[in-house]
Amino acid sequence: MKTSVNGAPQWHLQPEANRTLVTLSGDWIAQQGHLPDFPESGFRDVPHGEPVEFSTDQLGKWDTSLISFLWELKRTAREDNVQLRIDTLPESARKLLDLLPEIPPTPAPLPPHKFQPVTAVGQLTLDTLDEVGCVSEMGAAAARGGFAAVVGRGMMRTVDLMSDLSAAGPAALLIVGVVNFLVGAILAFVGSVELHKFAADIYVASLVAIAMVREMSAVMTAIIMAGRTGGAYAARISTMQANEEIDALQVFGIPVSSYLILPSVLALAFTMPLLYLYGCLIGMLGGFFVSYIMLDVSPLGYFHETLQALPLDQFTFGFIKSLVFGTFIGLTSCRIGLKAGRSAADVGIAATKAVVVGIVGVIALDAVFAVIANVIGI
Numbered sequence: 001m002k003t004s005v006n007g008a009p010q011w012h013l014q015p016e017a018n019r020t021l022v023t024l025s026g027d028w029i030a031q032q033g034h035l036p037d038f039p040e041s042g043f044r045d046v047p048h049g050e051p052v053e054f055s056t057d058q059l060g061k062w063d064t065s066l067i068s069f070l071w072e073l074k075r076t077a078r079e080d081n082v083q084l085r086i087d088t089l090p091e092s093a094r095k096l097l098d099l100l101p102e103i104p105p106t107p108a109p110l111p112p113h114k115f116q117p118v119t120a121v122g123q124l125t126l127d128t129l130d131e132v133g134c135v136s137e138m139g140a141a142a143a144r145g146g147f148a149a150v151v152g153r154g155m156m157r158t159v160d161l162m163s164d165l166s167a168a169g170p171a172a173l174l175i176v177g178v179v180n181f182l183v184g185a186i187l188a189f190v191g192s193v194e195l196h197k198f199a200a201d202i203y204v205a206s207l208v209a210i211a212m213v214r215e216m217s218a219v220m221t222a223i224i225m226a227g228r229t230g231g232a233y234a235a236r237i238s239t240m241q242a243n244e245e246i247d248a249l250q251v252f253g254i255p256v257s258s259y260l261i262l263p264s265v266l267a268l269a270f271t272m273p274l275l276y277l278y279g280c281l282i283g284m285l286g287g288f289f290v291s292y293i294m295l296d297v298s299p300l301g302y303f304h305e306t307l308q309a310l311p312l313d314q315f316t317f318g319f320i321k322s323l324v325f326g327t328f329i330g331l332t333s334c335r336i337g338l339k340a341g342r343s344a345a346d347v348g349i350a351a352t353k354a355v356v357v358g359i360v361g362v363i364a365l366d367a368v369f370a371v372i373a374n375v376i377g378i
Contacts, residue, residue, distance in 0.1 A: 007026055007027045007032075007060060008026045008027075008034070009024075009025070009026040009027060009028045009029075009032075009034075009035055009036060009065075009066075010024075010025045010026050010036065011023065011024050011025070011036060011038070011069075012025075013042060013046075015045075015046075015047075015050075018050065018051075019050060019051050019052070019053055020046050020047075020050055020051070020052045020053070021052075021053055021054075021055050022052060022053070022054050022055065022073070023054075023055040023058065024054060024055065024056050024058070024059045024066075025058035025059060025060075026058070026059070026060055027060040027061040027062065028059075028060075028061070028062035028063065028065050028066035028069070029061060029062070029063055029065065030063055030064065030065040035065050035069065036069070037069070037072065038069060038072045038073045038076060039076075040076060040079075042073070042076055043076060043077060043080045043082045044080075046080075046082055048081075050083075051083045051084075051085050052077065052082055052083065052084050052085065053085045053088055054085075054086065054088045054089050055088065056088065056089060056090060059090075062093070064096070066093065067093060067096045067097060067100070070086075070089070070093065070097055071097065071100050074086075074097065074102075075102075075103075078102065078103075131335070134335060135331050135332060135335050138257060138261060138331055138334065138335055139265075139327070139331050141255070141257035141258075141261075142257050142258070142261050142262045142265050142331070144257075145255065145257050145258030145261075145262045146262055146266065148258070149258070149262070155254060155255055155258040155259050156258050156259065156262050156263055157259070157263070160259075160263040161263040161266060161267065163263075164263045164264055164266075164267035165266075165267045165270060165271060167229065167232070167267070168225065168229045168267040168268050168271045169267070169270075169271035169274065169275070172224070172225065172228060172229070172271070172275065173275075173278065175224055175228065176221055176224055176275050176278065176279055176282075177278065177279070177282045179220055179221075179224055179279075180212070180216075180217055180220060180221070180278075180279035180280075180282045180283040180286070181282045181283065181285060181286035181289075182286060183212070183216050183217075183220055183283055183286070184208050184212055184216075184282070184283030184284055184285065184286030184287040184290075185286035185287065185289060185290045187207060187208050187211050187212070187216070187283075187287060188204050188207070188208050188286065188287035188288075188289075188290035188291050188294075189290050189294070191203075191204045191207040191208070192204050192290065192291065192294050192295055195207070196295065201291070201295040201297060202297060202301055202302075202305050203305070204287065204290075204291045204295065204297065205284075205287065205288070205291065205297070205301075205302045205303075205305035205306045205309065206305055206306070206308070206309035207287075208283065208284055208286075208287030208288075208291075208306075209284055209287075209305075209306045209309045209310050210309055210310070210314070212279070212280050212283035212284055212287070213280050213310055213314045213315060213318050214314055214317070214318060214373075215366070215370075216283065217276055217279035217280045217283055217318065218276050218279075218318045218321045218322045218325065218366070219362060219363070219366050220279065221272065221275050221276055221279045221322065221325075222272065222322065222325035222326070222329065222358075222362040223358075223359050223362060225268065225272065225275070225325075225326065225329055225358075226329050226333075226354075226355055226358025226359050226361075226362060227355045227358070227359070229267075229268060229329070229333075230329045230330070230332070230333035230354045230355060230358040231333070231351040231352070231354050231355045231358075232351075233264050233330065233333040233334055233337060233354065234333045234334070234336045234337040234340070234350045234351050234353070234354030235337070235347055235348075235350065235351040235354075236337065237260060237333075237334055237337025237338055237340075237350075238336075238337045238338075238340035238341075238346060238347045238350035238351070239347050240260075240337075241337065241338065241340055241341075241342060242340075242341075242342045242343065242344065242346065242347060244342075246338070256338070260334065261330075261331075261334045264330050264333070264334055265327060265330035265331060265334070266330075267330070268326035268327065268329055268330040269323060269326045269327050269330065270326075271326065272322045272323060272325055272326030272329075273319050273322045273323050273326070275322070276318055276319065276321075276322035277315075277319070280315075280318070284306060288302050313378055314378070317369075317373060317378050321365075321366070321369050324365060324369075325362050325365065328358075328361055328362070328365060329358045329361075329362070332354065332357050332358060332361060333354040333358060336350050336353050336354045336357065337350050337354070
């Protein structure tokens with residue numbers, strides 16, 4: 001390729017004896033910008049049946065921008081029934097031009113959008129049932145892997161289980177304690193304002209104890225774990241999906257349910273009930289702190305009223321509820337991580353989706369438990 005004196009890309013159409021010559025000159029580089037276009041009426045003055053050839057003696061450096069220009073010129077010549085000869089072009093340019101189709105493909109029209117609420121609701125229902133089935137199947141596979149691990153035939157590594165237990169348990173004590181302490185203090189403050197009107201200050205202890213044990217500790221702890229641990233599980237597994245580590249495990253015949261999902265689910269199932277009890281204690285401590293400052297309630301009176309308000313079945317119900325919450329967060333987070341895409345953006349999307357699904361699911365399950373408690377009379 002020769003470099004022209006004037007680096008600006010140009011083209012000229014000039015008639016010669018028995019032919020029309022297209023002269024290309026300058027450097028056709030896309031990064032330089034200001035590239036010329038070939039107009040649709042460019043071959044209007046070309047005599048019928050006369051060939052069109054190229055002159056590239058003054059052509060300098062070029063990239064795909066020249067190929068784009070030649071493709072437009074070639075399509076215009078086809079539409080105007082002009083005979084175009086490309087044998088005088090550089091060989092590399094001819095090869096690239098031959099790879100392009102003669103007629104550009106017509107983009108498929110977008111399907112018309114129709115308002116079909118029944119179809120949308122039906123599709124949402126089917127997708128929801130499909131996800132419920134997948135999560136249930138995943139839970140069954142994890143349960144089988146846990147039973148196999150108990151009898152010494154499982155694929156779960158102890159180091160993975162201990163690492164997940166540490167991340168879901170001791171590492172979460174601070175945030176769980178702070179949140180439950182503040183929730184207990186808020187309950188005591190709101191309750192004391194109303195109970196003080198009736199000279200029933202001592203019943204603040206009953207209010208805080210029942211609210212924390214029955215609802216708030218289990219729900220708030222589950223929401224914290226959904227945002228903290230559930231999002232981490234989804235991000236970790238989706239990153240492995242993007243790095244093709246999940247595919248490598250499957251190639252080697254290592255079951256993903258036992259190797260990845262089982263330690264995560266067991267870690268949350270073990271730690272959530274313990275964190276629930278810890279949250280109950282810290283929440284009642286927060287309630288006592290506010291009661292002692294605002295209402296002058298004695299520590300012994302607060303402790304005695306708390307014990308009187310809490311039968312054992314309340315702790316049992318909250319313990320079972322937190323166990324279900326932990327299992328649900330672990331399964332759904334792992335499921336969302338496994339179905340994530342393989343790009344970096346999909347990792348963030350999976351983590352966000354795991355947090356949202358975990359929080360909404362926990363609240364929905366808590367509503368179901370509230371109905372069950374009302375039916376059985378707890």
